[in-house]
Amino acid sequence: MKVVNFIQVMDPDVTPERAKIHLATWDGEKNPLDVYLAGEFEEWQRWQTRRNFKRSFIISLIALRAANRWLYAGVYTSGGCEWRAERNLYYYKLLERPSCSEFNGRLVATFRRPGRQSYLDADKWVDHLHIGEILPERITIQEFPGFRIVDLAKSDLDLIVVQRLETWRTALSNVAGIYLISDTVSGKLYVGSASGEGGIWQRWCNYAETGHGGNVELKRIMDIEGFQRANAFRFSVLEIADIHASAEDILRRECHWKNVLLTSGHGLNAN
Numbered sequence: 001m002k003v004v005n006f007i008q009v010m011d012p013d014v015t016p017e018r019a020k021i022h023l024a025t026w027d028g029e030k031n032p033l034d035v036y037l038a039g040e041f042e043e044w045q046r047w048q049t050r051r052n053f054k055r056s057f058i059i060s061l062i063a064l065r066a067a068n069r070w071l072y073a074g075v076y077t078s079g080g081c082e083w084r085a086e087r088n089l090y091y092y093k094l095l096e097r098p099s100c101s102e103f104n105g106r107l108v109a110t111f112r113r114p115g116r117q118s119y120l121d122a123d124k125w126v127d128h129l130h131i132g133e134i135l136p137e138r139i140t141i142q143e144f145p146g147f148r149i150v151d152l153a154k155s156d157l158d159l160i161v162v163q164r165l166e167t168w169r170t171a172l173s174n175v176a177g178i179y180l181i182s183d184t185v186s187g188k189l190y191v192g193s194a195s196g197e198g199g200i201w202q203r204w205c206n207y208a209e210t211g212h213g214g215n216v217e218l219k220r221i222m223d224i225e226g227f228q229r230a231n232a233f234r235f236s237v238l239e240i241a242d243i244h245a246s247a248e249d250i251l252r253r254e255c256h257w258k259n260v261l262l263t264s265g266h267g268l269n270a271n
Helices: 003-010 032-037 041-046 122-128 154-163 166-173 199-210 216-225 227-232 247-261
Strands: 019-024 057-063 069-084 089-096 107-110 119-121 130-134 175-183 189-194 233-242
Touching: 003 057, 003 107, 003 122, 003 130, 019 041, 019 069, 019 122, 032 041, 032 057, 032 069, 032 154, 041 057, 041 069, 041 089, 119 122, 154 199, 154 227, 154 233, 166 175, 166 199, 175 199, 175 247, 189 199, 189 247, 199 233, 216 227, 227 233, 233 247
Parallel strands: 019 057
Antiparallel strands: 019 119, 057 069, 069 089, 069 107, 107 130, 175 189, 175 233
């Protein structure tokens, strides 16, 4: 079924001719999916570099990691905008339409973005935007799933750290161990370790803040390609240890995993 037609069933006033589609993607500073999960998407969307919302309604879709898949974030009524000199941006008066909110964060659309365009007239693209699936519940960051299942995108790690999600913080701060960072662009791996107070949690907080955590090779990549390059990193746990384990024991286990995964000669470990 076509997304725009589905929205019309919920609210007949939202016709394609009166609607703009906003394809929300990375703006150079923030990932809109992280913003949405943090409950700040409506305010984030109000700030625009141009007069992008010249129609009565905005259908908001957020880019997901899978290609050509978009999360439906609701329909908003536009009450116009004003120039805010302090930020050098336009600020839109947007109001979410409750009639169209039942499937917020649940409906996943399939759509091939036309180039780099982010603001589309709905009537021109209605036939290309389809419902891919409807999730049983709104998308959220899940509770801590267990050490063997951890596989976090950098953006998810950032959100977990910012919100200090209790199950994650408790689990990761009470263990030392060996972790793995996978670069999804190059396919290369980095093996790291955490010991002492704060355990893996404290170490991963450093990655959330800097992107590289002080690691030479990761920092080199980011220096060349920019801070956003860290969004290609994924985080998992190879092995956990008692929080009171000695630093020497943890380093020995780190060396073991470096040898097994060949990360010193063929990966992102500098030594």
